[in-house]
Amino acid sequence: MAAGPSVAPTLSAAASTALLTDRYELTMLQAALRSGAAHRRSVFEVFTRRLPDGRRYGVLAGTGRVLDAIANFRFDTAQLDWLADQRVVDEPTLRWLADYRFTGDVTGYPEGEVYFPGSPLLTVEGSFAEAVILETVILSILNFDSAVAAAASRMTAAAGERPCIEMGARRAHESAAVAAARAAYVAGFAATSDLQAGFSHGIPTTGTAAHAFTLLHDTEKDAFTAQIASMGTGTTLLVDTYDLAEAVRTAVEVAGPELGAVRIDSGDLTLLAHRVRRQLDDLGARQTRIIVTSDLDEYAIAALAAAPVDGYGVGTSLVTGSGHPTCAMVYKLVARAASADPDAPLVPVAKRSAGAKSSLGGRKWAARRLDADGVAEAEVVGTGEVPAELADRLLQVPLVRGGEPVGREPLAAVRERHRRAVAGLPLSATQLSRGEPVLPTELVLG
Amino acid sequence: MAAGPSVAPTLSAAASTALLTDRYELTMLQAALRSGAAHRRSVFEVFTRRLPDGRRYGVLAGTGRVLDAIANFRFDTAQLDWLADQRVVDEPTLRWLADYRFTGDVTGYPEGEVYFPGSPLLTVEGSFAEAVILETVILSILNFDSAVAAAASRMTAAAGERPCIEMGARRAHESAAVAAARAAYVAGFAATSDLQAGFSHGIPTTGTAAHAFTLLHDTEKDAFTAQIASMGTGTTLLVDTYDLAEAVRTAVEVAGPELGAVRIDSGDLTLLAHRVRRQLDDLGARQTRIIVTSDLDEYAIAALAAAPVDGYGVGTSLVTGSGHPTCAMVYKLVARAASADPDAPLVPVAKRSAGAKSSLGGRKWAARRLDADGVAEAEVVGTGEVPAELADRLLQVPLVRGGEPVGREPLAAVRERHRRAVAGLPLSATQLSRGEPVLPTELVLG
Numbered sequence: 001m002a003a004g005p006s007v008a009p010t011l012s013a014a015a016s017t018a019l020l021t022d023r024y025e026l027t028m029l030q031a032a033l034r035s036g037a038a039h040r041r042s043v044f045e046v047f048t049r050r051l052p053d054g055r056r057y058g059v060l061a062g063t064g065r066v067l068d069a070i071a072n073f074r075f076d077t078a079q080l081d082w083l084a085d086q087r088v089v090d091e092p093t094l095r096w097l098a099d100y101r102f103t104g105d106v107t108g109y110p111e112g113e114v115y116f117p118g119s120p121l122l123t124v125e126g127s128f129a130e131a132v133i134l135e136t137v138i139l140s141i142l143n144f145d146s147a148v149a150a151a152a153s154r155m156t157a158a159a160g161e162r163p164c165i166e167m168g169a170r171r172a173h174e175s176a177a178v179a180a181a182r183a184a185y186v187a188g189f190a191a192t193s194d195l196q197a198g199f200s201h202g203i204p205t206t207g208t209a210a211h212a213f214t215l216l217h218d219t220e221k222d223a224f225t226a227q228i229a230s231m232g233t234g235t236t237l238l239v240d241t242y243d244l245a246e247a248v249r250t251a252v253e254v255a256g257p258e259l260g261a262v263r264i265d266s267g268d269l270t271l272l273a274h275r276v277r278r279q280l281d282d283l284g285a286r287q288t289r290i291i292v293t294s295d296l297d298e299y300a301i302a303a304l305a306a307a308p309v310d311g312y313g314v315g316t317s318l319v320t321g322s323g324h325p326t327c328a329m330v331y332k333l334v335a336r337a338a339s340a341d342p343d344a345p346l347v348p349v350a351k352r353s354a355g356a357k358s359s360l361g362g363r364k365w366a367a368r369r370l371d372a373d374g375v376a377e378a379e380v381v382g383t384g385e386v387p388a389e390l391a392d393r394l395l396q397v398p399l400v401r402g403g404e405p406v407g408r409e410p411l412a413a414v415r416e417r418h419r420r421a422v423a424g425l426p427l428s429a430t431q432l433s434r435g436e437p438v439l440p441t442e443l444v445l446g
Numbered sequence: 447m448a449a450g451p452s453v454a455p456t457l458s459a460a461a462s463t464a465l466l467t468d469r470y471e472l473t474m475l476q477a478a479l480r481s482g483a484a485h486r487r488s489v490f491e492v493f494t495r496r497l498p499d500g501r502r503y504g505v506l507a508g509t510g511r512v513l514d515a516i517a518n519f520r521f522d523t524a525q526l527d528w529l530a531d532q533r534v535v536d537e538p539t540l541r542w543l544a545d546y547r548f549t550g551d552v553t554g555y556p557e558g559e560v561y562f563p564g565s566p567l568l569t570v571e572g573s574f575a576e577a578v579i580l581e582t583v584i585l586s587i588l589n590f591d592s593a594v595a596a597a598a599s600r601m602t603a604a605a606g607e608r609p610c611i612e613m614g615a616r617r618a619h620e621s622a623a624v625a626a627a628r629a630a631y632v633a634g635f636a637a638t639s640d641l642q643a644g645f646s647h648g649i650p651t652t653g654t655a656a657h658a659f660t661l662l663h664d665t666e667k668d669a670f671t672a673q674i675a676s677m678g679t680g681t682t683l684l685v686d687t688y689d690l691a692e693a694v695r696t697a698v699e700v701a702g703p704e705l706g707a708v709r710i711d712s713g714d715l716t717l718l719a720h721r722v723r724r725q726l727d728d729l730g731a732r733q734t735r736i737i738v739t740s741d742l743d744e745y746a747i748a749a750l751a752a753a754p755v756d757g758y759g760v761g762t763s764l765v766t767g768s769g770h771p772t773c774a775m776v777y778k779l780v781a782r783a784a785s786a787d788p789d790a791p792l793v794p795v796a797k798r799s800a801g802a803k804s805s806l807g808g809r810k811w812a813a814r815r816l817d818a819d820g821v822a823e824a825e826v827v828g829t830g831e832v833p834a835e836l837a838d839r840l841l842q843v844p845l846v847r848g849g850e851p852v853g854r855e856p857l858a859a860v861r862e863r864h865r866r867a868v869a870g871l872p873l874s875a876t877q878l879s880r881g882e883p884v885l886p887t888e889l890v891l892g
Contacts, residue, residue, distance in 0.1 A: 015461075017620065019641040019642040019645050020615070020620040020621075020623070020624070020640075020641075020642050021615075021640075021641050021642075022613065022615055022616070022639040022640065022641070022653055023639050023640075023641055023644075023651045023652060023653035024639065024653030024654055024655055024656060025653075025656075026641070027653055027655070027676070027677060028655050028656060028658070028659045028673075030676050030677075031655075031659070031672045031673045031675070031676035031677060032659065032662060032672065034672065034675060034676045035663065035668070035671075035672030035675070035676075037662050037663055037668075037672065040662060042662065044658070069620070079645065082644075082645050083641075086644065086651070088641070088651070090676075128658075128662050132656075132658060132659075135616070135656075136615050136616050136620075136640075137620050139616035139617075140615055140616055140617075140618060140619060140620035140623055141619070141620060143616060143617055143618075144618060144619040144620075144622070145619075167468065169466070169467075169468055169582050169586055170468070170581070170582050170585035170586055170589060170777075171585075171586075171589055171772040172586060172589075172590060172619075172622070172772065173586060173587070173590040173591075173618075173619060173621060173622035173625055174463070174466040174515070174582075174583050174586035174587060174590075175466075175619060175621035175622065176590070176618070176619035176621065176622040177466070177586055178466070179619055193468040193469050193470065194466075194467075194468065194469075194582075195465040195466075195467050195468070195469055195472070195529075195534070196465040196466050196467075198469075198528075198532065199465050199525065199528050205469045205532070205534070206469060207468055207469035207470030207471075207473055208470055209470055209473070209474050209477075210470060210471075210474060210578075210581075211778075211779070211797045212474070212490070212574075212578060212778065212779035213474045213477070213478065213578075215779045215782070215795040215796070215797065216478060216483050216486060216488065216574050216779060216782055216795075217481065217483055218784070222481070222483075225481075226477045226478065226480065226481035226483065227474075227477045229477070229480060229481070230473075230476050230477035230480045230481075230536075231473060231476075231477060240797075241797050241798075242797075242798060316772060316774075319772070320771040320772055321771075325766040325767075325771040326617040326618065326762060326765070326766055328762075331616075332657075332658065333657070333658035333661045333662060336661070336662055338664070349661040349662075350661070351657045351661070351686075351687050351688075352687075352688055
């Protein structure tokens, strides 16, 4: 395992993000340019009406990727030619898109922070035109990354001091896998198997070996000998290709008691971990660690708490959000000017049809109120003036100012913020059982 | 809506896929290069041990993207420098990677085909070295794309002749969304909202308008007037921002009876569709279509079969595989030569530990046996000789020969194959109720 700084942009960080966009964003733009309403100053908010069923808190992840996506939201000639060829939008709109760059402001919860229903996670302010077309890519990033981070946070809480390793690349779209590794790292995972995540985001990478490596060789002993010869005795040997007890014996025979770790990838992990620990100790390999993998999720990790396990490799369940592979975040217009005049006052707006999808108009602030012991007791979301007693508990920070990103930060800081945010919640936050959000959201209408 | 040919590569099609790879693939490579076993001819197979609980068939999607990923699996200088800097692998391995290009063969089920537990979906043959390192990216693509295609296939079956429109971009990782639109199109979706999917894959794109567009304007009538002025009367107006009945009246007042469609995005869709249909008919807008959206899945689509609905917009449920956001496909070494001699015979290999993860060694063929009426009755998977009566029902086709892709095909052909494949299954295949795979998998050991 090796940590490293971010030495290169993400796979497609330099690529334009402009077409990662629903067609209707551009046709609404065209219609609004024609009606003149496109130039009304507008405020959009990202929030979610609910957490996934039974979850105690949400985890915001992807904000750093959103800043890159906004910076790379530019239309190049090939894209504009295609839009023209397909008659997606008209000539005036194409000219407007050709010059596009976001010049507005973005504020929001800092990445890694926890959130609750109604938390104003990202506020985008600019002309309607410049802000509306960012909707799709912003939601794509935040909905996916936050879904993975929420699952990861439950897993690292269940794992306690033992490291969790992200190894779900093969169970997710190949680029989503990189974002998943990043989100898992934000929420406390120690490392990832995904090399691109190491390359793009500086996340420590790690790995063991597959059954194929053992099967390739004539005997398990040949395979272990080859791996030790190449990787040193500190490596992790996979011991469940044939007979587990024989494999552990062979592993220590070949590597000696300095063997770094063994990996168990099938069977009753609790039972096998105890059996292998005893065998390793009997063989004098008392420092050799036991890594378990095999469809782990937060519940399986919690169930292994009393087993002699030294690390968890988590794949499928992590990259699919442990039952909740996306969040329900939306991007809603909450206020807009009454005219295109830059000084026109903002008017709160909200959908008000009969269904369950109504929302509250007006730009929101948010604060986390603490009890006398300094433990969070409520998420307070409001419009208008911030009550004085909450002034130093405000959650939103500037992310983009006049089109310039001002909120970039190293992942280590994001990770530390997440750790502190969870530590500041009531203890029941990390219970795995289903329940209500651990903090109520209180609305203060100004 | 406009269809178009593929005019440009995918967002990152030209980018290297080489680091979309688990670290252990490269360290196994290093150890095998050192032991000499890396040069043994090897056969890897992609298959799944089970379908998601209750599903009747699987749908293979992503094969075309796999061919691109193999072609773009090259290590550039920045990647090699990073691998060296991080000490992921040693110098001899770095030199081997610098020259890497896949020179082997790939065969498999053609894209769009249905599959069952044990179907050999992709067979990769080459040296262990060149084949093992493709594992992660191949599984990433097939597991994600096939999960979406399987859900899409159930939805288009439930929708019958009515079009399904993919609009889930905001609920998936931004690049995964593009692959999801492609997979949905393979499985019969008519169009996507995702512009990048149109740009990269030539999928028809379409769209309506969001509530924000109505809220931006001073009145709903202003918004509808602006949209009609810009997009023409054939556009789709969103009618549930305020009062539905009033919005429908305003829509026809502004657009006339030529109004293309209205979209309903909340509420009891069956009830509202009937009400809106009656109102449109009373207003003389008998040709105006009704499009429904709002957390649809295959069950909701089926429940709307008797309602006067003309099209379904599907988002979250589609891009998250309708409860099964990934497949359980694995990439297993099933045979390898006994030595590095190119003429050495292949030896079947398989994991044989006690757990549930054992698998069958040896390269497989696969055929779909038909009954007297020409309806599929079994998926037959075997090793060794193909029985004569199945010789014209073989499923696998050549995809790569000597490193050169030979299996590329237009999406229209893939889409048509999928349609025919489902039509060839027993009728119970498209039942939405939970059940066993609609075809049994029969094993023939040669």
